[in-house]
Amino acid sequence: MTTLTATRRAGFDGLLRSEWTKLRTVRSTTWSLAAMAAVSVGLMSFIAWVIMRQWDQFSPDEQAMMAAEPLQIIIDQPVFISQLIVAVLGVMVVSAEYTTGMIRSTLQAQPRRLPVLGAKVVVFAVLMFVVGELLSFAAFFAGRWVMSDHITVNLGDPGIARSVFGAGLFLTVLGLFSLAFGAIIRHTAGAITGVLGLILIVSNLTVLLPGSWGDHVHAWMPTNAGQLVFKPSLPPDSLLTQWQGLAVFTGWTALLLVVAAYLFRTRDA
Amino acid sequence: MIEAVGLTKRYGDRVAVDQLSFTVRPGQVTGFLGPNGAGKSTTMRMILGLDAPTSGRVTVNGRPFARLDNPMLAVGALLDAKAIHGGRSAYHHLLCLAQTNNLPRRRVDEVLDVVGLSTVARKRSKGFSLGMGQRLGIATALLGDPQILMFDEPVNGLDPEGILWIRNLMKSLAAEGRTVFVSSHLMSEMEHTADHLLVIGRGRLIADCTVKEFIEGNSVLATRVRTPDAPALAALVSAAGGTVTSEPDGSLLVTELPMRRVGDLAFDNGLRLHELAPLQASLEQAFMELTKDSVEYHGSLGAQ
Numbered sequence: 001m002t003t004l005t006a007t008r009r010a011g012f013d014g015l016l017r018s019e020w021t022k023l024r025t026v027r028s029t030t031w032s033l034a035a036m037a038a039v040s041v042g043l044m045s046f047i048a049w050v051i052m053r054q055w056d057q058f059s060p061d062e063q064a065m066m067a068a069e070p071l072q073i074i075i076d077q078p079v080f081i082s083q084l085i086v087a088v089l090g091v092m093v094v095s096a097e098y099t100t101g102m103i104r105s106t107l108q109a110q111p112r113r114l115p116v117l118g119a120k121v122v123v124f125a126v127l128m129f130v131v132g133e134l135l136s137f138a139a140f141f142a143g144r145w146v147m148s149d150h151i152t153v154n155l156g157d158p159g160i161a162r163s164v165f166g167a168g169l170f171l172t173v174l175g176l177f178s179l180a181f182g183a184i185i186r187h188t189a190g191a192i193t194g195v196l197g198l199i200l201i202v203s204n205l206t207v208l209l210p211g212s213w214g215d216h217v218h219a220w221m222p223t224n225a226g227q228l229v230f231k232p233s234l235p236p237d238s239l240l241t242q243w244q245g246l247a248v249f250t251g252w253t254a255l256l257l258v259v260a261a262y263l264f265r266t267r268d269a
Numbered sequence: 270m271i272e273a274v275g276l277t278k279r280y281g282d283r284v285a286v287d288q289l290s291f292t293v294r295p296g297q298v299t300g301f302l303g304p305n306g307a308g309k310s311t312t313m314r315m316i317l318g319l320d321a322p323t324s325g326r327v328t329v330n331g332r333p334f335a336r337l338d339n340p341m342l343a344v345g346a347l348l349d350a351k352a353i354h355g356g357r358s359a360y361h362h363l364l365c366l367a368q369t370n371n372l373p374r375r376r377v378d379e380v381l382d383v384v385g386l387s388t389v390a391r392k393r394s395k396g397f398s399l400g401m402g403q404r405l406g407i408a409t410a411l412l413g414d415p416q417i418l419m420f421d422e423p424v425n426g427l428d429p430e431g432i433l434w435i436r437n438l439m440k441s442l443a444a445e446g447r448t449v450f451v452s453s454h455l456m457s458e459m460e461h462t463a464d465h466l467l468v469i470g471r472g473r474l475i476a477d478c479t480v481k482e483f484i485e486g487n488s489v490l491a492t493r494v495r496t497p498d499a500p501a502l503a504a505l506v507s508a509a510g511g512t513v514t515s516e517p518d519g520s521l522l523v524t525e526l527p528m529r530r531v532g533d534l535a536f537d538n539g540l541r542l543h544e545l546a547p548l549q550a551s552l553e554q555a556f557m558e559l560t561k562d563s564v565e566y567h568g569s570l571g572a573q
Contacts, residue, residue: 004414009338010370018368025361026354096354104319104352105362105409108344109369111318111335268320 015110015119023123026096029089033131036085040078041139048073048146055150063150070153071160074143075136075167075230082135083199083223086128086171090178091191093124094260098186103269113265117183121176121257128175132168136230140164159232159242166229166242173226173249174199180256183264199223215239222252270295270448271316271417275325278311278472285311287472288325293450295416298443300463300480301452304560308472309452310348313421317346329417341370341413347420350402352409355395359386359405362394367412380408399426407435417448424458436462456556470560492528495520495544496535505534520544 023029051073055063066073094117097103110116144153155161178195185191198221206218218224219239226249228234228242240248271293278286286308293299303309314320316327318334329337329344337343353362363377381387384404389397394405403426410418420439424432439462443449453459459466459480466483468476476483496502499521503513511526523531528547535542 004342004372004376008371010340014369014371018365021361021365021368022354022357025358025365026356028356100354101349101352102354104348105366106369107319108317108346108348108352108409109341109366111337111340113335266321268314 010110012115012119015115016123018109019119019123023093023127028092032085032089036082037131037135037138040081040135041142043081044074044077044139045142045146047077048143052147052149067151069232070143070147070151071140071163071230071232074140074147074153075163078135078139079167079170079227079230082132082171083174084196086132086175087178087195087199088192090124090128090175091182091185091195092188093120093179093182094264095182095186095188095191099188107269114261117261117264121179124179125172125176128172129168132171132175133165134168135171136164136167139167157232162242163230163232166246169246170226170229170249173246173253174223177222177249177253177256180253180260183260184256220248222249225249225252270331271327271329271450272331273312273316273325273327276312276315276322276327277324278308278315278320279323284472286315286322289469289472289474290325291467291474291477293417293448293467294465295448296443296446297464298439298449298451298462299465299467300459301450301467301469302456302459302556303452303454303469303475305454307454307469307560309454309469310421311472312469313346313348313419313450313452316419317344317348319348339370339413341366341372341415343413343415344417344419345410345413345415346418347403347406347410347423349421350399350406350426353394353402353405356393358391359394359397359408360390362405363408363412366409370413372413376412376414380411383411384408400428400431403427404431407438415447418442418450420449420451422452422454424453424455468556468559475559491548492523492526492531493520493544493546493548494523494531494535494542496540496542498540501538502531502535502540505538505540506531509534522548 051066058066097106106116107113140155147153153160155164178191181195182188182191185194203218203221203224206214206221206224208214209217216239225240225245228238228240228245231242234242274290276286276289277284289308289312301309301312311320315322316329316334326333334340334344357365359381360377363380364374367374367377378387381390384407386401386404386408389401394402397405403423407420407423410420418439420435423435423439427435439449439451443464451462463480465479466476467474468483478486494502499515499519503515503521506513506521506523506526509526509530511531512524514522516522528545532542532545
């Protein structure tokens with residue numbers, strides 16, 4: 001048997017390595033990410049291919065619209081699908097520990113709770129950033145290639161590089177937003193329902209609110225604001241610019257993370 | 270060394286742990302005994318900082334657990350064998366915990382070997398039996414080679430061979446000078462392993478003594494007498510202040526009168542004795558006697 005002696009205090013680097021091990025050693029992470037990449041890029045490419053095959057059947061107006069906003073197909077489609085998987089994965093970073101009971105092992109190994117949550121946030125953020133950027137650039141180049149017969153789009157075109165890069169940022173922030181949700185609610189099913197309900201239903205319903213008050217609520221809803229960052233251009237009446245939108249989404253996420261950190265620190269595990 | 274002072278945990282109106290003060294010392298196995306729901310697990314969770322005490326405090330080596338520099342080197346605990354993500358292999362479960370405290374990778378293989386799970390180390394733990402899960406939990410506790418070990422009901426789900434193994438493991442850990450704190454609701458289990466006992470009921474400390482003291486202090490001593498002149502002896506014993514009960518087999522059980530006096534009475538009155546024997550209540554009975562008022566959930570059919 002090895003005799004263990006403390007060489008140094010158990011610190012943040014160990015927690016980072018631990019959280020990375022946790023993420024990569026459950027099959028759901030790899031499977032979900034692989035499925036996310038395949039389905040989102042694959043489906044988008046397929047849709048784009050079908051559109052190109054029937055290009056001549058579209059009216060000149062429709063053709064012009066698609067040529068003007070090619071990212072609506074190339075980026076919006078993959079992000080729409082990927083956000084569901086990112087939300088689920090984000091929620092599960094913390095909620096799965098509570099659902100399985102693993103959290104008690106985790107907090108016995110390192111009872112300093114804020115660093116534990118901090119390590120989860122950092123590791124997941126880095127993973128989502130890398131995956132999100134790979135995915136959005138892969139989608140862009142795949143889409144561009146499939147549509148090249150009728151539509152040309154380049155990273156150098158106005159707003160395009162920002163949008164492609166921004167899609168990866170959006171997915172990263174969404175991942176952390178969901179992670180915070182999972183840490184607050186602690187039940188996987190409940191937290192997933194909450195996040196998806198907010199993204200897919202509540203955010204869109206706010207458009208029905210009356211007056212300029214309603215417009216502001218709608219514009220400032222987390223994902224409504226966040227998704228501006230992958231739009232090359234915005235309508236003139238948009239209340240937020242692209243980067244402002246991402247800042248609003250990031251602000252919401254930071255707020256939720258603060259609440260999550262407070263609860264994570266004070267609640268019994 | 271674990272020290273609790275006035276440790277209290279309330280859940281709403283219900284007091285789970287009530288003003289508990291105790292010290293768990295190194296070099297011996299300290300049994301933590303109490304009926305189900307007495308507050309044993311809650312106390313252990315508070316020691317590890319998983320639950321925050323409502324009032325009072327508990328320290329590990331003089332500091333709150335969360336302030337220790339290397340928590341896993343100080344304390345290893347098996348609270349419940351279910352504190353595992355079933356989708357992860359035993360090896361990776363241990364690895365991710367080892368990494369938090371910068372423990373070497375080879376340590377994971379070592380503890381897997383100690384608990385006998387090496388051959389299934391790469392399998393996902395959701396397929397593990399209760400006993401295998403328990404062994405993985407014990408491996409987790411041993412991972413940091415800690416000075417203090419806590420086991421909450423460790424024999425649950427283990428087969429007889431496993432039970433013997435964990436008993437010997439606890440004894441050898443204590444013999445190495447470590448602090449071993451083990452809970453159980455079964456007195457018989459403690460009889461085999463513990464040197465010292467903390468007994469709680471309804472969250473309160475009922476006894477803090479050695480196992481020997483516990484038996485002597487809490488077992489109802491009786492004398493079994495077998496005599497052909499039972500009615501005569503019963504009358505004499507009663508007159509001398511003893512209490513006599515007749516057993517179905519014809520013998521008498523005498524309490525509240527020392528055995529020596531019973532023998533003398535018989536001799537003085539010319540009664541023949543065929544048997545005069547001390548009867549010691551088992552630890553189990555002593556435990557039941559002591560905690561009968563503090564059992565939270567009584568069965569409707571007599572646990573008396």
